[in-house]
Amino acid sequence: MTKSIQYMNPAPLAKPNGFSHLTTLDSVAFISGQVAYDSEGNIVGPGDLAKQTRQVLTNLKHALAAAGSDFSHVLKMNFYVRNISEAVVAQIREVRKDFLVETALPASTMVGVAGLAKEALLLEVEVYAHIP
Template identity: 40%
Template structure:
């Protein structure tokens, strides 16, 4: 998919189609790098302890807030990295992502299962990179 500053290439020739992600996103503009976001509210309290869906919604709400602070939206996201303590949480992560990102604009993505995050109640962390068009 093309828009003013990003080109999505879902599956280059000879590469199997991604299941829920785009293999290549290219663009020009200003890079926005977000630190990994977890399911903490504004007071630093865990949201949805033991509930992957609730945590995923909070994580993506935090990503949205961070993007907005940089003048970006989910339409500008070019790469997501998911860190989950159990790969079984990935459907909840993708469902929360899909509330914010249209299927034709899926970013390049990587999912990694990790032994633990910095607090034992946290089930996932999402890191994002976005690309803003020049002048925005």
């Protein structure tokens, strides 16, 4: 039996403008690209990639929890990164280790981009996950 599509904006995430943070259908969660906003919409860690990466992944953790999932059920991650380089990729991967399960690493894409919604944002990450 197919469930209806659900549109959610979990409370720990900043109020979105013109989109939903999370949609679900049956056992799949689609999480909009998350950036380094705190719950009030302030940018966390301007100029600090490690802090921004941690905030982005924390936001994704909240969205996954709202869907009834977690990082061990992430199927695909898409990273959009400003000023990408080997050092930047290494820094993101180092922070990411605190969130992902080493034995269940998702398919992943990391793309360098010219810009994001605000100048101070350094990365955006979207996720598709299974809801167990």
